[in-house]
Amino acid sequence: PATMRFTAGGRAALGGVDLMEVVRRFGTPAYVMDEADVRLRCRAYRSALPRAEIAYAAKAFWCRAMAAWVRSEGLSLDVCSAGELAVARSAGFPADRIILHGNAKTPADLRAAVDERVGRVVIDDIAEINRLAALVPAGTRQKVLVRVIPDIEAGAHAAIRTGGEDHKFGLSIGGGAAGEAVSRILAQPRLELVGLHCHLGSQIADAAPYEEAARVLVEQLARIRDAHGVVLPQLDLGGGHAIAYTSGQTGLAPARLAAVAASVEERSAGIGLPVPRLTFEPGRAVSGPAGVTLYRVIAVKKGLRRTYVAVDGGMSDNPRPALYGAPHEVRMIGRASLAGEREYMVVGHHCESGDTLAEAVRLPADVRPGDVLGVAATGAYNHTMASTYNMTGRPPVVAVSRGAARLVVRREGVDDLLRRDVGL
Numbered sequence: 001p002a003t004m005r006f007t008a009g010g011r012a013a014l015g016g017v018d019l020m021e022v023v024r025r026f027g028t029p030a031y032v033m034d035e036a037d038v039r040l041r042c043r044a045y046r047s048a049l050p051r052a053e054i055a056y057a058a059k060a061f062w063c064r065a066m067a068a069w070v071r072s073e074g075l076s077l078d079v080c081s082a083g084e085l086a087v088a089r090s091a092g093f094p095a096d097r098i099i100l101h102g103n104a105k106t107p108a109d110l111r112a113a114v115d116e117r118v119g120r121v122v123i124d125d126i127a128e129i130n131r132l133a134a135l136v137p138a139g140t141r142q143k144v145l146v147r148v149i150p151d152i153e154a155g156a157h158a159a160i161r162t163g164g165e166d167h168k169f170g171l172s173i174g175g176g177a178a179g180e181a182v183s184r185i186l187a188q189p190r191l192e193l194v195g196l197h198c199h200l201g202s203q204i205a206d207a208a209p210y211e212e213a214a215r216v217l218v219e220q221l222a223r224i225r226d227a228h229g230v231v232l233p234q235l236d237l238g239g240g241h242a243i244a245y246t247s248g249q250t251g252l253a254p255a256r257l258a259a260v261a262a263s264v265e266e267r268s269a270g271i272g273l274p275v276p277r278l279t280f281e282p283g284r285a286v287s288g289p290a291g292v293t294l295y296r297v298i299a300v301k302k303g304l305r306r307t308y309v310a311v312d313g314g315m316s317d318n319p320r321p322a323l324y325g326a327p328h329e330v331r332m333i334g335r336a337s338l339a340g341e342r343e344y345m346v347v348g349h350h351c352e353s354g355d356t357l358a359e360a361v362r363l364p365a366d367v368r369p370g371d372v373l374g375v376a377a378t379g380a381y382n383h384t385m386a387s388t389y390n391m392t393g394r395p396p397v398v399a400v401s402r403g404a405a406r407l408v409v410r411r412e413g414v415d416d417l418l419r420r421d422v423g424l
C-alpha cells in the first residue's frame with residue numbers, strides 16, 4: 001500500500017524526495033502527495049477502460065494542483081458542491097468535463113453549476129428538476145443524468161454504503177420515483193436527459209456489485225426506450241473502487257472493471273440497445289495510495305494494557321480510523337533502529353479516546369519523542385475531511401515529484417482560525 005521507498009539507515013523517500021527533508025522544510029504534521037503516482041493511477045484507468053469516461057471524484061482529495069494533474073491526464077471530474085467546482089474552475093478545469101452531483105444540492109450549488117456551464121448535473125431528487133430548470137437560461141439546455149437506486153449493498157462500512165433503498169441517495173426504481181423523474185425531465189425543455197447514474201458505496205473490493213448494477217441500469221435504459229422511445233447514451237456507474245490500506249488488503253484494479261464494461265456491451269447488444277458510454281468516478285483509487293502523512297512523535301506512554309505512541313496530529317487530520325475503524329500502516333522514518341519491534345497503539349493529541357490512527361502496529365522498540373512516523377495511503381479523505389478540532393490548524397499539502405518537493409496548500413495557523421472569530 002505504501003508508495004514510500006525505504007532505504008538503508010531508515011530513510012524513506014516518496015517521489016524521489018527524502019521525507020526527512022520534507023519534515024525539515026515544511027514541519028509536521030504534513031500531507032505529502034506523490035504527483036507521479038496520481039498520474040500513473042489516472043493512466044491505469046484510461047488504459048484499462050479506453051472507451052469509458054473516467055471522472056475523478058474531487059471529494060477524495062482536492063486542491064488546485066490536483067485539479068491540474070487530473071486535467072492534464074485527460075480525466076473528467078465529479079464535484080459535489082459549489083466549493084469543489086470553484087477549485088476546479090480556478091485551476092482552469094474545462095466545465096464541459098465536469099459533473100455536479102450531490103444528494104441535497106443547495107441553491108448556490110445549482111446556481112454555480114449553471115453559471116459555470118458544467119457538462120452534466122446528476123438529479124437526485126424529483127424537486128430538483130424544476131429548481132434546476134428555473135436557473136437554466138432560455139434557449140439553452142442543461143444535460144442531466146438521473147441517479148437511480150440499484151438496490152445493492154456494497155462497501156466496507158455501513159457509513160459508506162449508498163446503493164440500497166434504505167439510504168438518502170438516488171431515486172427508487174421499484175417505488176416509481178426514478179420513472180417519474182425520467183418522465184418529468186423529458187417533458188422539461190430546458191433539460192436534456194443523457195443517461196442514468198448510480199453509486200454503490202466506497203472501498204468496494206469486488207467487481208461483482210458493479211456488474212450487477214450495470215445489469216440493473218441497462219435494463220432501465222431498455223425500459224425508458226420502450227416507454228418513451230428515447231435511447232439514453234450514457235451510464236455512470238459511480239466510484240467506490242477499493243485500495244489496499246495494509247498489505248493484507250487488495251484493491252479493485254481498473255483492469256477488473258474492464259469485465260464490467262464488457263458485460264454492459266454484451267447486455268446492451270442482447271436487447272438491441274446501442275452500447276452506452278460508461279463513466280466511472282473513482283476518487284480514493286486515484287489519490288489514496290499516493291499520499292503519506294508525516295507526524296512527529298510527542299510522547300511514548302506505557303499503559304496497563306498497551307503502549308501508546310502519541311503524535312502531533314490525529315483525528316483532525318485523519319478522521320477515518322475513528323469514523324470507519326479504518327486500518328493504516330505506520331512506519332518510523334528518518335533513522336534506523338536495531339532495537340527490534342513491538343506493538344503500539346498510535347494515537348493523536350486530541351481530547352478523546354476515539355482519536356486513534358492505528359490500533360496495533362509494529363514499530364521499533366526504541367521509538368521515542370522526536371521520531372517521525374509516516375502513515376501510508378492517506379491521500380484520500382484525509383485532507384478533504386480534516387477539521388480544526390481543538391483549534392488545530394489543518395496540515396499543509398506538499399507535492400513531491402521527480403526529486404523535488406513544493407508546497408501546494410499551506411499550513412493553517414492559529415491566525416487563520418482566529419480571523420474567523422469576529423469577537424463579541
Ligand code: LLP
Nearest residue numbers: 057199202203239240241281282283284381
Ligand atoms: N461518486 C459519487 C457519487 C460518490 O458519492 C463518491 C464518494 C465517489 C464517486 C467516489 O468514491 P470513491 O471512489 O472515492 O470511493 N469519507 C469516506 C468515503 C465517502 C465516499 C463518498 N462518496 C471514507 O473516507 O471512506
